[in-house]
Amino acid sequence: MxxxxxxxxxxxxxxxxxxxxxxxxxxxxxxxxxxxxxxxxxxxxxxxxxxxxxxxxxxxxxxxxxxxxxxxxxxxxxxxxSSSGKSIKRLADKVLFLEKELAMVSSQRDRALTQNLQLWARVRELELAERQNKSRRVRLHH
Structure with a gap:
């Protein structure tokens, strides 16, 4: 069954x-x-x-x-x-589909780049804070 x-x-x-x-x-x-x-x-x-x-x-x-x-x-x-009209319509549909896909992928790329830039800025802040911490520790020991 x-x-x-x-x-x-x-x-x-x-x-x-x-x-x-x-x-x-x-x-x-x-x-x-x-x-x-x-x-x-x-x-x-x-x-x-x-x-x-x-x-x-x-x-x-x-x-x-x-x-x-x-x-x-x-x-x-x-x-x-006699299907040249149909062929043009199919190609136009394909172009429309690809344009939508391109817009979606571009948006995903832009979000990823924004996140990467934010992470990079945060890493720089943390590195700077770490250097300042080390510098304070060295001054306290002297």
């Missing part, structure tokens, strides 16, 4: 991943802006969080999903001649 439940959960995850890919909203950064004419079972498996060989023709429960992937790719291939 459990293995049957696991397979249907896996197929369900792959179906959700396929829908995200078709909607142009994948979780995996490398799938952003994916040309649907290059859609494969391997990409869908990876987007679902499985290894690339998860979906197999030898598994009967996978066959409907594999057929849907094939149909989506064939449909994208058919519309390739």
């Amino acid at each position: 459990k293995s049957g439940e696991g397979i249907s959960k896996g197929v369900g995850a792959c179906q959700e991943a396929l829908q995200r890919l078709l909607d142009g909203k994948p979780f995996m950064p490398e799938h952003v802006g994916l040309d649907l004419s290059k859609l494969t079972a391997s990409i869908v498996s990876h987007e679902a969080g499985f290894d690339r060989g998860y979906l197999k023709k030898s598994r009967k429960t996978h066959l409907p999903l594999l057929a849907k992937i094939e149909a989506c790719r064939a449909e994208a291939d058919k519309g390739c001649g």
Whole structure:
């Protein structure tokens, strides 16, 4: 029973991943802006969080999903001649995604630099206090 439940959960995850890919909203950064004419079972498996060989023709429960992937790719291939608008949209979406990622990473970098500068200033204060302490101790002994 459990293995049957696991397979249907896996197929369900792959179906959700396929829908995200078709909607142009994948979780995996490398799938952003994916040309649907290059859609494969391997990409869908990876987007679902499985290894690339998860979906197999030898598994009967996978066959409907594999057929849907094939149909989506064939449909994208058919519309390739007039899909320059779609291609531009995909590229624009990818640029937007990368701009957001750049802003996030830049913000993280700036926070880390600020913390480093604060730590550096605190270390200098402590070193100065330590030198002053040593200097007082030397004067007290003389």
